[in-house]
Amino acid sequence: MRFILLVILCSLSLSVSAQWYKYNPFRKHERFPQLAALNDNSIKKLPIAQISKNRITNTTIVRTPYALLLMEESVIKTAQHNMRFRVYNSASYNFSDLAQMYVKQNRLSEAKWFLLQSLQISRQQNDKRHTITNLINLAAVKTGYGDFPQAKQDLIEARAIANSLGLTMDVAAVDRQMRYLEENKTRLKTEIRYAETADTDAQPVIK
Numbered sequence: 156m157r158f159i160l161l162v163i164l165c166s167l168s169l170s171v172s173a174q175w176y177k178y179n180p181f182r183k184h185e186r187f188p189q190l191a192a193l194n195d196n197s198i199k200k201l202p203i204a205q206i207s208k209n210r211i212t213n214t215t216i217v218r219t220p221y222a223l224l225l226m227e228e229s230v231i232k233t234a235q236h237n238m239r240f241r242v243y244n245s246a247s248y249n250f251s252d253l254a255q256m257y258v259k260q261n262r263l264s265e266a267k268w269f270l271l272q273s274l275q276i277s278r279q280q281n282d283k284r285h286t287i288t289n290l291i292n293l294a295a296v297k298t299g300y301g302d303f304p305q306a307k308q309d310l311i312e313a314r315a316i317a318n319s320l321g322l323t324m325d326v327a328a329v330d331r332q333m334r335y336l337e338e339n340k341t342r343l344k345t346e347i348r349y350a351e352t353a354d355t356d357a358q359p360v361i362k
Contacts, residue, residue, distance in 0.1 A: 223256065223260065230256070243276050247285060248273070251289060254270045254296075258292075258295075263299050266296050270293045274289040283320060287316050290316075291313050291328060291332055293309050295332060297309065298335070307336060310332055310336065317329060
């Protein structure tokens with residue numbers, strides 16, 4: 156029985172692979188036509204990007220009168236807050252900021268008044284660096300409306316304080332302002348409004 160089953164299985168396997176005798180490993184196979192060459196789209200063949208060399212020029216943003224008014228109100232409000240809560244050192248810097256705003260608008264009378272308030276506080280707080288800056292700015296304002304003797308006196312005081320502290324950069328700044336004062340004695344800005352009150356006038360500080 157086993158022999159019969161073996162013969163049947165062998166016959167079945169031979170019938171399945173009946174084409175085995177046709178296989179010739181040495182015969183030449185059919186060659187298909189060669190594929191077309193692919194295009195080289197590598198990044199090396201891409202054009203080099205040229206960066207335009209545009210010259211950047213400085214642009215001055217002109218603030219509108221309304222924007223200046225909002226800035227002025229904001230700084231004044233901050234200064235009043237600092238004075239109310241006795242944060243005098245910060246209030247001194249607020250007054251300096253207001254003065255610089257008025258200088259840019261050629262409102263030298265207001266600029267001078269706020270610089271005097273800032274100078275008074277900086278002296279009381281013994282903030283000598285701010286005192287020097289206030290004296291230099293105050294001298295520039297006085298130079299603007301032609302009060303050269305008092306402007307020179309402020310610069311001399313600022314230079315003395317800077318020398319006592321060894322602040323060479325501040326000394327150089329004072330010297331530049333002094334040269335500017337000497338060169339502009341004959342050129343007065345008559346169109347600019349100037350303060351009519353003397354420096355010794357008792358002016359109340361903003362509260």
